[in-house]
Amino acid sequence: MMTYKDLKELTFALIDKLGASGLDSVSVEFGQTKIALSKSGGNNSANTQISASAAESSFDAEPSYNGTPVLAPMVGTFYAAAAPGAKPFVAVGDAIRAGEPIGIIEAMKLMNEIVSDQSGIVKEILVNNGDVVEYRQPLIVVADSE
Numbered sequence: 079m080m081t082y083k084d085l086k087e088l089t090f091a092l093i094d095k096l097g098a099s100g101l102d103s104v105s106v107e108f109g110q111t112k113i114a115l116s117k118s119g120g121n122n123s124a125n126t127q128i129s130a131s132a133a134e135s136s137f138d139a140e141p142s143y144n145g146t147p148v149l150a151p152m153v154g155t156f157y158a159a160a161a162p163g164a165k166p167f168v169a170v171g172d173a174i175r176a177g178e179p180i181g182i183i184e185a186m187k188l189m190n191e192i193v194s195d196q197s198g199i200v201k202e203i204l205v206n207n208g209d210v211v212e213y214r215q216p217l218i219v220v221a222d223s224e
Contacts, residue, residue, distance in 0.1 A: 089113055145201045145221030148194050150211045154185035156192075158207040166207075172200045173223060180218055183211065198222050 088106075096104050096115050103116035150156070158166040158181050167179045174180070175197045183190050202219040205211055 085113075089115075143202070143216070143219045145198065145219040146196055147204070147216030148180060148192075148196065148218050148220060150183060150213060150215045150217055151192065152183055152185050152190065153213050154183040154190070154211065156205050156207070156209050156211045156217065157182040157184065157189075158203075168200050168203070168218060170200055170203060174198065174200060174220065181205075192217065194218075194220060196220050 092104060092106065092113060092115055096117065101117075103114070105112065105114040107113075158168075160167070160182065167181050168174060174194050176195055177193050179191050180194050181192050183192055198220040199222075200218055201221045204216050204218060211217065
């Protein structure tokens with residue numbers, strides 16, 4: 079099954095290939111998903127158009143979690159620890175409280191400490207150290223203390 083991340087990576091790869099090629103447009107279909115790209119104005123940039131059917135396709139756009147995800151408040155690079163080689167802020171199984179740091183997101187060369195908005199047990203860590211994260215992307219999953 080194709081995930082949202084897979085679809086996004088495929089789309090950006092196609093944009094790069096289209097920009098470097100002599101083609102004006104390309105369309106790819108698989109299952110219910112269709113990606114159609116075309117160059118605008120003859121320059122090397124490409125406009126992306128993903129059909130409405132992609133939203134209803136078989137990729138997992140809304141994953142389910144065994145708890146509540148803590149979402150990224152901004153776009154940037156996620157760091158699990160305060161410094162390279164330092165102990166991560168959280169690990170699976172840790173008990174955390176609302177307001178405790180779970181990581182850092184670097185955005186525009188500024189380091190922003192990210193805190194949990196809930197208390198509980200860390201059930202899952204969804205991002206790796208150094209990953210680029212999107213706005214409102216789930217970072218960790220927290221479940222009620224047992």
